[in-house]
Amino acid sequence: MFVxxxxxxxxxxxxxxxxxxxxxxxxxxxxxxQSVKVWDKGDDGEWHCTASWKTHSGSVWxxxxxxxxxxxxxxxxxxxxxxxVWEEIVGESNxxxxxxxHWIKRTTLVDSRTSVTDVKFAPKHMGLMxxxxxxxxxxxxxxxxxxxNLSQWSLQHEISCKLSCSCISWxxxxxxxxxxxxxxxxxxxxxxxxxxxxxxxxxxxxRKYAKAETLMTVTDxxxxxxxxxxxxxxxxxxxxxxxxxxxFKLIPMRRESANSSGPTKFEVQVMAQFDSHNSQxxxxxxxxxxxxxxxxxDDGCVRLWKANYMDNWKCTGILRGDGSPVNxxxxxxxLSAVGVPAAAQMVVxxxxxxxxxxxxxxx
Amino acid sequence: MEEVDVEPSTTLIPSAxxxxxHLGFEWGPGDLLVYETNYKLQGPRSAGSPxxxxxxxxxxxxxxxxxxxxxxxxxxxxxxxxxxxxxxSKNKKSQxxxxxxxxxxxxxxxMEELQQNAADRVFxxxxxxxxxxxxxxxxLLDWVRLHKSDVDARAREVLQSDSPAQHQSYWDVVISLxxxxxxxxxxxxxxxxxxxxxxxxxxxxxxxGLLQTMPIFNPxxxxxxxxxxxxxRHWHEECDRCLQENTFASNRHLETxxxxxxxxxxTLLEQKELLSTxxxxxxxxxxxxxxxxxxxxxxxxxxxxxxxxxxxRASPEPLDIILLSAFEFDLHQVIKDCSIALNNWWFVAHLxxxxxxxxxxxxxxxxxxxxxxEFLVLEYASGLFTHHSLWQLAVDYFDHCPExxxxxxxLQIERVPLDTERKAIKVLRICEDRQMxxxxxxxxxxxxxxxxxxxxxxxxxxxxxxxxxxxxxxxISERFLQDYxxxxxxxxxxxxxxxxxxxxxxxxxxxxxxxxxxxRLYGEKRFSEAARLLLxxxxxxxxxxxxWMTLLTDALPLLEQKEVIFSVDQTYELMSCLEELNSxxxxxxxxxxxxxxxxxxxxxxxxxxxxxxxxxxxxxxTIET
Numbered sequence: 010m011f012v013x014x015x016x017x018x019x020x021x022x023x024x025x026x027x028x029x030x031x032x033x034x035x036x037x038x039x040x041x042x043q044s045v046k047v048w049d050k051g052d053d054g055e056w057h058c059t060a061s062w063k064t065h066s067g068s069v070w071x072x073x074x075x076x077x078x079x080x081x082x083x084x085x086x087x088x089x090x091x092x093x094v095w096e097e098i099v100g101e102s103n104x105x106x107x108x109x110x111h112w113i114k115r116t117t118l119v120d121s122r123t124s125v126t127d128v129k130f131a132p133k134h135m136g137l138m139x140x141x142x143x144x145x146x147x148x149x150x151x152x153x154x155x156x157x158n159l160s161q162w163s164l165q166h167e168i169s170c171k172l173s174c175s176c177i178s179w180x181x182x183x184x185x186x187x188x189x190x191x192x193x194x195x196x197x198x199x200x201x202x203x204x205x206x207x208x209x210x211x212x213x214x215x216r217k218y219a220k221a222e223t224l225m226t227v228t229d230x231x232x233x234x235x236x237x238x239x240x241x242x243x244x245x246x247x248x249x250x251x252x253x254x255x256x257f258k259l260i261p262m263r264r265e266s267a268n269s270s271g272p273t274k275f276e277v278q279v280m281a282q283f284d285s286h287n288s289q290x291x292x293x294x295x296x297x298x299x300x301x302x303x304x305x306x307d308d309g310c311v312r313l314w315k316a317n318y319m320d321n322w323k324c325t326g327i328l329r330g331d332g333s334p335v336n337x338x339x340x341x342x343x344l345s346a347v348g349v350p351a352a353a354q355m356v357v358x359x360x361x362x363x364x365x366x367x368x369x370x371x372x
Numbered sequence: 373m374e375e376v377d378v379e380p381s382t383t384l385i386p387s388a389x390x391x392x393x394h395l396g397f398e399w400g401p402g403d404l405l406v407y408e409t410n411y412k413l414q415g416p417r418s419a420g421s422p423x424x425x426x427x428x429x430x431x432x433x434x435x436x437x438x439x440x441x442x443x444x445x446x447x448x449x450x451x452x453x454x455x456x457x458x459x460x461s462k463n464k465k466s467q468x469x470x471x472x473x474x475x476x477x478x479x480x481x482x483m484e485e486l487q488q489n490a491a492d493r494v495f496x497x498x499x500x501x502x503x504x505x506x507x508x509x510x511x512l513l514d515w516v517r518l519h520k521s522d523v524d525a526r527a528r529e530v531l532q533s534d535s536p537a538q539h540q541s542y543w544d545v546v547i548s549l550x551x552x553x554x555x556x557x558x559x560x561x562x563x564x565x566x567x568x569x570x571x572x573x574x575x576x577x578x579x580x581g582l583l584q585t586m587p588i589f590n591p592x593x594x595x596x597x598x599x600x601x602x603x604x605r606h607w608h609e610e611c612d613r614c615l616q617e618n619t620f621a622s623n624r625h626l627e628t629x630x631x632x633x634x635x636x637x638x639t640l641l642e643q644k645e646l647l648s649t650x651x652x653x654x655x656x657x658x659x660x661x662x663x664x665x666x667x668x669x670x671x672x673x674x675x676x677x678x679x680x681x682x683x684x685r686a687s688p689e690p691l692d693i694i695l696l697s698a699f700e701f702d703l704h705q706v707i708k709d710c711s712i713a714l715n716n717w718w719f720v721a722h723l724x725x726x727x728x729x730x731x732x733x734x735x736x737x738x739x740x741x742x743x744x745x746e747f748l749v750l751e752y753a754s755g756l757f758t759h760h761s762l763w764q765l766a767v768d769y770f771d772h773c774p775e776x777x778x779x780x781x782x783l784q785i786e787r788v789p790l791d792t793e794r795k796a797i798k799v800l801r802i803c804e805d806r807q808m809x810x811x812x813x814x815x816x817x818x819x820x821x822x823x824x825x826x827x828x829x830x831x832x833x834x835x836x837x838x839x840x841x842x843x844x845x846x847x848i849s850e851r852f853l854q855d856y857x858x859x860x861x862x863x864x865x866x867x868x869x870x871x872x873x874x875x876x877x878x879x880x881x882x883x884x885x886x887x888x889x890x891x892r893l894y895g896e897k898r899f900s901e902a903a904r905l906l907l908x909x910x911x912x913x914x915x916x917x918x919x920w921m922t923l924l925t926d927a928l929p930l931l932e933q934k935e936v937i938f939s940v941d942q943t944y945e946l947m948s949c950l951e952e953l954n955s956x957x958x959x960x961x962x963x964x965x966x967x968x969x970x971x972x973x974x975x976x977x978x979x980x981x982x983x984x985x986x987x988x989x990x991x992x993x994t995i996e997t
Contacts, residue, residue: 010383013403014426024396024407027424032789033401038424077818080825099825133814157847183810232411241779291411296399297787298754298780303397303404311395311406313380324380328395328406328427330388 010326016056018046022068030074037083039069045085045095047112059110060097065089070126076133079156083112084139086128092118092141096159115159120149120167127176131191134183138165140191142174148193148209150218168209168218172197175232178247182239187261187273188213190221192247194231205231206249208259210272221272222259226279227251233292237299246280246299250290254304254314256280256322281322285312301325385425401787402758403428442756444478445722446765452725453772475722508670509663510589512655513553523548527561536564543625548646550629551656555583578619579626582611582633589663601664608634635660641680650681650692671696721752721769746773750780757784767802778806786811790819793831800838813839820844829855830864833881837871842878849880853887857922862888883914890926903930903937910949920953921970924977931980940988947981950974 018024022041029036036048036056047060067088075082081097095112123144131138137153139162150166153159172195180190189211197205204223211218233250245259260276286306293304302314311328388395388408396409404427452471517523527549530539539545542561549558559580587603589595611633620626631639640647640657647653654677658665665673674696682688688696725745753769756762767785770777785803790796796819803811816839823832829851836845856862868888875885886909893902906927909915915923927946930937938946954974 010381010404010427010429012383012385012425013428015386016424016426018407018422018424020422022422023393024409024422024424027396027398027405027407029398029400029405032787034789034791036405036424038407040422078814078821080821099827238783240783241776291394292396294397294399297401297783298750300751300754301399303399305395305397305411307394309394311397311404326380327382328385328397328404329382330393330395330408331384331386333387 010328014056016048019058019061020044020046025069026071028072028074031077035074035081037072037074039064039072039085041068043067043069043087045069045072045083045112047083047097047110049108057108059108060112062112064093064095064114065091067124070124071128073128073130075130075137078133079137082115082159084128084130086125086141088124090119090121090123090125090143092121092125092128092139094118094139094159094162116162118149118151118162118164120164121145121147123173126174129177129179131179131189132181132183135189140177140179142170142177142193144173144175146170146173146195146197148174148177148191166218168193170195170207172199172202172205175230176234178234178236180236180239180245182245184239186243187245190236190245191218192234192236194234194249194251196230196232198230200228203228205229205251206234206247208247208275212272219272222275222277224249224257224277226277227255230289232290233294235293235295235302237295237302238297240299245275248293248295248302248304250293250304252289253282253284253286254290254293254302254312255282256302280320281314281316283312283314283322283324285324286310383427385427387423388425400426402755439759439762441478442762442765445475446768448474448478449722449725449772450768508667509655509658509665510591513659516652516655517552517554523552527557530561531564536561544646546625547629547632547643550583550632551640551643551646551652553588553656553659555586555588559583575620575623575626578614579629582607582614582630585610586633587663597664604663632656633660637680644681647681650678653677653681721748725749746775746777749773750776754780754784757788760789763788764798764802771806778808781806782808782811786814790815793819813841815839817841817844820848824848824851830867833864833867837874837877837881840877842881846878846880849878849884852884853880853919862891879914880916883909883916883919886914887923894930899930899933899937903927903942906930907938907942907945911945917953917956920949921973924950924953925973928977928980931984936984936987936991938984938988940985940992943981943985943988947978947985950977950981 018038020038020040020042024038024040027036027038034050036050037045038048039045043063043065044061045064046058048056049059050056064085065087067090069085069087072083072085075084083095084092085095086092094115096115097110097112099110118139118141121141121143125141125143127142129140131140131150137156137159139151139153140148141151142148146169148166148168148170149164150168151162152165153162155161170193174193175196176194178192178194180187180192187210191209193207193209195205195207204225205227206224207220208222208224209218210221227249229252231249231251235248237246237248239245244261247257247259249255249257256279258278258280260278262274262276283304286304286308288307290304290306293302295302300315303311304314305311309330312324313326314322315325316322385395385406385408388406393408393410394412396407396411398405406425406427407423448471452468455467523545526541527545530536530542530545533539536542542565546558546561549555549561562576562580562583565576585607587600587607589597589600611630614620615627615630615634620630628639628642632643635657637657640653640660644653647656651674654674657677658673662669662673678688678692678696682692725748749769750773753766753773756766756769763784767781770781773780785799785808788795788799790799796815800812800815803815816835820832820835820839820841821844823829823835824847829848833845833848833852836848852862852864852868862868865888868885869892871881871885875882886905890902890905890909893899893905906923910920910923924946927938
């Protein structure tokens with residue numbers, strides 16, 4: 010592998026998330042500088058920043074695109090305890106000439122009492138639904154009943170997980186063979202509730218989400234979680250970023266009777282476990298065909314994992330920083346622009362685990 | 373045999389990792405985005421490196437050479453799939469071999485840029501595997517000759533020089549030719565030497581004799597293998613005798629050549645530089661010691677040849693191991709090893725596909741029920757999908773993966789960027805041809821939404837119709853109507869006039885179409901038809917209540933024509949519509965001013981309807997004389 014291109018993202022602080030849109034032609038970046046930037050790939054193959062605006066009053070942790078069927082829509086979540094939905098509006102002609110576009114806030118979701126750690130749209134076959142999870146241990150599922158009016162969102166479900174939540178992942182499968190399913194990971198260091206991954210399933214009869222499974226073998230804090238795209242399999246595959254990379258196979262078990270209510274029971278198997286990072290793993294993500302899993306760890310590396318046709322997993326590539334310092338103006342400019350908010354965000358004491366809880370409120 | 377264990381390569385990201393932070397990433401179409409971040413936010417704060425890096429795999433499928441390879445092999449692949457099952461196996465075999473040749477020529481055309489030498493060699497071995505003893509060696513020699521093309525160049529250089537015999541590469545060329553079993557050519561070059569030195573001509577004559585009499589097996593000839601073996605042994609003994617009698621003692625080069633002819637291993641190993649690879653060494657060794665080698669015995673010699681050539685210290689490269697497997701005709705192992713060692717799926721996928729068609733591959737049964745060939749073809753095609761034009765080739769590959777091809781295609785075709793209407797239609801046609809209705813709907817919806825955002829109502833409407841999206845069609849129809857009431861005219865007349873049965877997708881769309889038709893009829897002065905249509909819009913409840921006032925107001929010019937258009941019955945119907953409208957609950961949102969306007973309109977209509985009624989009664993009561 011090689012670095013084909015480097016784009017100067019121009020954020021004044023750390024980038025926390027980067028998200029491609031569905032077709033890979035647009036990109037959104039979010040940062041501790043409280044802003045989101047949107048980049049468009051031109052016909053020349055070059056990336057141009059077409060929008061940059063302040064989105065929150067705290068670090069922006071994640072940014073994600075809605076399916077293009079719903080238009081050009083972004084959601085962001087932040088340390089400032091809110092999540093927000095943004096829509097691009099077709100600008101004036103002179104804006105178009107300058108290559109700029111405008112994004113306006115459609116709604117702010119203020120239900121969380123703590124930092125909102127993840128925001129994800131549900132699979133499109135469920136409609137326009139947004140899900141957040143927070144350090145307060147609650148997963149919230151919102152719906153926009155009228156997809157033409159993105160300022161109206163209603164809180165449809167509140168799932169109380171009893172543990173501080175760090176990440177969520179929807180099962181992308183739209184098969185009618187199984188109901189909507191969401192996995193929640195927790196980075197809580199609480200030892201009473203030892204299973205740090207919970208899986209909830211939607212019940213058509215009660216119209217509620219019920220817990221289907223807790224992965225009891227995952228006892229360390231979980232930082233990221235990702236269902237693999239389902240390619241005609243009868244079972245589900247879930248990757249977890251914890252003290253190592255773990256891939257679970259969830260096999261739905263046949264119900265005893267056709268009428269049995271309650272969530273599906275699963276047989277849980279470990280497909281693979283990698284501790285090559287030798288440290289905490291912070292992110293896991295599948296490629297589109299679920300043939301490659303990428304993970305990022307405390308060792309400062311990104312590793313790529315692949316299964317051969319016999320289902321033996323191997324690391325097929327490593328990405329690592331070359332350890333060279335940033336040169337030039339970037340450094341100096343950052344120091345002056347950082348100012349008070351960053352100072353306030355300086356971590357006091359190394360005791361607190363997890364990035365999101367450790368940060369103090371900005372002034 | 374142990375699986376090839378290739379260490380994963382490490383790619384360094386510039387200006388990252390200085391403060392020992394983390395690397396964030398995001399999967400993209402065909403690439404990976406990487407950026408420096410910190411998941412813990414502990415430790416020193418600095419802006420770090422606010423760069424986003426795009427990382428790609430080494431084989432750049434954007435290279436024109438690779439594109440050519442992919443395009444041409446695609447044709448071969450599709451052709452192969454079409455070879456019918458019921459052809460007799462003899463013909464099939466030759467067809468497969470010819471397809472293998474086709475792949476090879478395609479590879480060769482791209483060889484220098486690709487360095488797919490290993491791929492080519494294995495393809496050759498495939499056709500070699502169908503050979504028998506005797507001809508096996510001939511094919512191996514062929515193979516070696518193809519890959520040592522530098523010998524020809526050097527030979528040409530020597531022969532074209534002023535005095536070839538004095539050329540510094542002279543003896544290298546002769547020996548190289550002998551090593552490849554090209555005795556006639558070796559003799560030709562040797563003759564340049566012989567003509568110079570008369571006194572040593574007898575020595576050269578002897579060598580020439582040996583080279584000339586070296587038996588070469590002719591598979592199409594009448595000679596049996598046994599007869600050949602006898603002859604060959606005879607000749608071998610003759611060479612050996614020359615050595616024992618020191619025939620060539622006066623010329624060390626000729627002595628070397630004689631030792632080669634006898635198959636002396638040490639001498640062969642001394643020619644390492646000229647041989648350059650262990651498999652050349654293998655073939656040469658076989659040529660001069662076991663020319664009638666049978667395929668099953670090949671791997672013994674292969675392993676020992678490799679060990680001898682590489683020596684005790686050197687360890688084999690992954691490609692060497694692949695070739696060893698190939699010499700064992702252990703095809704599974706070859707594919708396994710290639711999958712890991714070669715980054716590009718091209719070779720493995722096409723080879724396996726070919727093998728599968730020849731039924732040479734007893735596939736393992738994978739846990740999700742597919743087979744190895746399909747697994748590899750899927751991998752290859754998925755890689756193609758990220759390319760802006762090669763993705764269309766991938767479609768054919770997916771089509772020929774019976775188990776998972778469809779679901780892979782469904783997943784990936786949705787991601788093809790719909791840059792232009794033309795491209796969208798291309799993608800759509802592929803989906804429509806395969807009855808991928810959800811993908812069709814989704815793509816049309818995306819295009820409709822995009823058009824609506826840019827206020828291109830006509831385009832949005834066509835896409836909604838194609839998506840069979842009634843709800844969106846309704847929405848866009850309302851926009852059209854809104855536009856009409858704001859501007860007083862319709863846009864996209866062509867589209868609206870030619871909706872046809874698509875009009876029935878949604879009630880509002882039907883109304884829109886019919887309403888436009890009313891205006892058209894009116895414009896063409898076909899008043900009675902227009903009148904009838906207008907009335908039916910209300911009475912058949914096609915028009916929404918909210919628009920009845922508009923429709924009734926549209927009726928006014930028809931009511932005020934000099935001739936009577938609405939009949940008595942029709943007028944009564946209009947009147948009852950008006951009353952029905954007024955008897956409904958008043959819209960509380962109307963301002964006083966609006967209410968005034970509404971009541972004025974109602975009065976006007978009542979008056980016009982009453983007048984029309986009287987005229988109609990008179991008209992219908994009058995007997996035409």
